[in-house]
Amino acid sequence: xxxxxxxxxxxxxxxxxxxxxxxxxxxxxxxxxxxxxxxxxxxxxxxxxxxxxxxxxxxxxxxxxxxxxxxxxxxxxxxxxxxxxxxxxxxxxxxxxxxxxxxxxxxxxxxxxxxxxxxxxxxxxxxxxxxxxxxxxxxxxxxxxxxxxxxxxxxxxxxxxxxxxxxxxxxxxxxxxxxxxxxxxxxxxxxxxxxxxxxxxxxxxxxxxxxxxxxxxxxxxxxxxxxxxxxxxxxxxxxxxxxxxxxxxxxxxxxxxxxxxxxxxxxxxxxxxxxxxxxxxxxxxxxxxxxxxxxxxxxxxxxxxxxxxxxxxxxxxxxxxxxxxxxxxxxxxxxxxxxxxxxxxxxxxxxxxxxxxxxxxxxxxxxxxxxxxxxxxxxxxx
Numbered sequence: 001x002x003x004x005x006x007x008x009x010x011x012x013x014x015x016x017x018x019x020x021x022x023x024x025x026x027x028x029x030x031x032x033x034x035x036x037x038x039x040x041x042x043x044x045x046x047x048x049x050x051x052x053x054x055x056x057x058x059x060x061x062x063x064x065x066x067x068x069x070x071x072x073x074x075x076x077x078x079x080x081x082x083x084x085x086x087x088x089x090x091x092x093x094x095x096x097x098x099x100x101x102x103x104x105x106x107x108x109x110x111x112x113x114x115x116x117x118x119x120x121x122x123x124x125x126x127x128x129x130x131x132x133x134x135x136x137x138x139x140x141x142x143x144x145x146x147x148x149x150x151x152x153x154x155x156x157x158x159x160x161x162x163x164x165x166x167x168x169x170x171x172x173x174x175x176x177x178x179x180x181x182x183x184x185x186x187x188x189x190x191x192x193x194x195x196x197x198x199x200x201x202x203x204x205x206x207x208x209x210x211x212x213x214x215x216x217x218x219x220x221x222x223x224x225x226x227x228x229x230x231x232x233x234x235x236x237x238x239x240x241x242x243x244x245x246x247x248x249x250x251x252x253x254x255x256x257x258x259x260x261x262x263x264x265x266x267x268x269x270x271x272x273x274x275x276x277x278x279x280x281x282x283x284x285x286x287x288x289x290x291x292x293x294x295x296x297x298x299x300x301x302x303x304x305x306x307x308x309x310x311x312x313x314x315x316x317x318x319x320x321x322x323x324x325x326x327x328x329x330x331x332x333x334x335x336x337x338x339x340x341x342x343x344x345x346x347x348x349x350x351x352x353x354x355x356x357x358x359x360x361x362x363x364x365x366x367x368x369x370x371x372x373x374x375x376x377x378x379x380x381x382x
Contacts, residue, residue: 005057005065005112009119012038015056018064019095024249027101027136030272031089033250037069039239040088043232045071053081055116067095068116072123078344080127081120087227088236090154090270090278090317091334092130093142101135109141110339117341125345128337130318145339146349148356155328157303157314164304171327180300183292191260195301198254204242207254211266212237214282221285241268249273255305257298264289265298269306270317276306278317299323 012019012034019034030036041052051072057065069084083092096104104112113126126145130152134140161167168177187193198204212228219226228234241252249272257265264286270278279302283295306314316324318334340346 004060005115006060007055007057007112007116007119010054010056011052012041012054015054015067018056019067020248022064022067022095022097025097026095027098027138028095029090029093030250030270030277031085031091032067032069032093032095033248033272035243035245035248035250036089036240037084039236040085043236043239044086044088044230045084047232052084053120055119057112065097065100068112069095070116070120072120073127075127075348078124078348079122080125080345081117081123082127082129083131085130087318088233089130090315091132092128093132093135093140096135098136101138101141104141106141106144110144113142113144113339114341124340124342125348126337126339126341128339130334131337132332132334134332140335143335143337145337146353147335147337149333150336152318152334153320154318154332154334155316155320155324156330156332157316157327158329159307159311159313164307167307168300168304180293180296184297187259187289187292187294187297193260194258195298196256196258197305198256201242204252204254205238207256207263207266208237208241208268210256210263211268211280211282214266214284215280217285218282253302253305255298255302257294257301259284259289259294265294267298267302269302274309275311275313275315277315279315280317281323296323299327303327 016034023033026032045052053068053070053072055068055070057068059065070081071084073080073082083094085092117123117126128142130150131140131142132154133143157171159167161170196203198207212234216226216228228237241254245251251271253269253271253276255267255269256263264284266280266282268280269276281295281299283290283298303314313330314327316328338345338349338352340349
């Protein structure tokens, strides 16, 4: 039970064995796995200047019931405890034994956080970002304090039926299926084409490097910041995706479309306990190939592969895109939570609430809304 839980600070090395055991029976995602968190902290988190705060919760008999993977950040002079992670995490949160989760509700989870705060002296608040509405089908008990949707969501497909053909026909119109079939036929007529599943280390590395190169090009074309240029980000992806994961529910499925001997489109799927859980897609910047919808063709092949493997659903991961919208039948909204622990934390939460109330009223007036948003952002309320 939460009231009897003993909490203590730990590090990756002392927790590794128990962490790996807990993730086999926990309500979790790959983003809370030992492999993911350790690699991210080593390559990205530790470089950020944040403080690591791994909190282990054990029952009186010593059994590990939960891990609260956290870090201490600074927000305009305030020390805040946040879930470990950044944009490489589809969502953030704790690692909880399934039976333990059933005993948690908003009240007991709030008590657990306040108890954890005694291990983190000097923090002004918990600032829990990018949390899903549910954990393992149950309401997320850590949506406590001041909670608000953050605008992010995950798009999912629920696989239904006994055959891929029947499922495909139910989801995509006859016209769209004919168009894609025609384009794929034209692609094969013009160039030797094949779909590969990368299995060897060299194949997987070639696919990952191609994906990074292609996405970098599209970031530049769109005038967006290049995530891969940030310190440690490529190192993190190489370690987590290319490593041989043994005795763990984490793996990666890498599929590529090869045209005339060159990799022209890549999809990388995070797989957790056999279910696809996150998706990266890239495609060539060749106009001739893009007119033939090579990215869409690879998506179809990837979805068919997981359908035939018996997956229950396909998680596209965070972010909206037209191709996701065309397939998805479920949206999971993510939320941010602020739980103040001091007067300064309560002031922060007060002004954050005021900003949300004001912005909702001002969205009808874009110029005023953007000015207000800039003002609140400049003082750290966003």
